[in-house]
Amino acid sequence: SGQFCGVAEMVGHVDFNKSMDFWQQDKWNGRFPVKWHVIKDVPNNQFRHIILDNNDNKPVTNSRDTQEVRFELGIEMLRIFKNYVFKTSILDDFEFYENRQKAMQEKKARQRSNQQPQQPFHGTAELVSCEELPPACIGKGKYLMVCQSGAA
Numbered sequence: 001s002g003q004f005c006g007v008a009e010m011v012g013h014v015d016f017n018k019s020m021d022f023w024q025q026d027k028w029n030g031r032f033p034v035k036w037h038v039i040k041d042v043p044n045n046q047f048r049h050i051i052l053d054n055n056d057n058k059p060v061t062n063s064r065d066t067q068e069v070r071f072e073l074g075i076e077m078l079r080i081f082k083n084y085v086f087k088t089s090i091l092d093d094f095e096f097y098e099n100r101q102k103a104m105q106e107k108k109a110r111q112r113s114n115q116q117p118q119q120p121f122h123g124t125a126e127l128v129s130c131e132e133l134p135p136a137c138i139g140k141g142k143y144l145m146v147c148q149s150g151a152a
Contacts, residue, residue: 003041005090007081008034040086050076 016030044061050073055063060077069077090097 003043004047004081005041006039007037007078009037011035038081039089039091040081040084041088041090042081042084042086046080046084047077 010032012033014030014032018031019029020031047061048059050060050069051057052060052063052067052069052073054068054070060067060069060073
């Protein structure tokens with residue numbers, strides 16, 4: 001995606017009995033609760049100087065989600081998030097993601113109905129309220145869709 005979209009803290013365990021329907025591919029399952037601390041788009045070029053020795057000495061921008069980052073480097077990343085003056089956030093694109101999710105659910109419903117014609121599809125969308133986050137962190141909007149790089 002060319003950017004980081006925020007900083008979140010995992011605040012609970014993975015529940016593999018529940019899943020989310022908005023991934024482009026069905027290869028992931030489970031979900032876990034997070035607490036968002038910062039929501040803003042920060043371009044990769046702001047982080048490229050941070051090199052991870054535990055990821056073949058590649059920049060942090062070449063790492064995957066959940067990559068471990070040493071404490072000192074994590075603090076540097078948090079400083080960048082704090083100080084970067086942002087113009088956009090993932091919340092600006094919420095309508096796009098909501099429409100894409102609806103289209104994907106309709107496509108899955110059509111596929112299921114072709115396999116089992118008598119069973120209707122009942123999809124649900126879960127929105128995470130952003131009301132408890134500081135306004136400076138969330139930009140515009142009232143709801144947040146959790147996403148992972150590469151999924152959007």
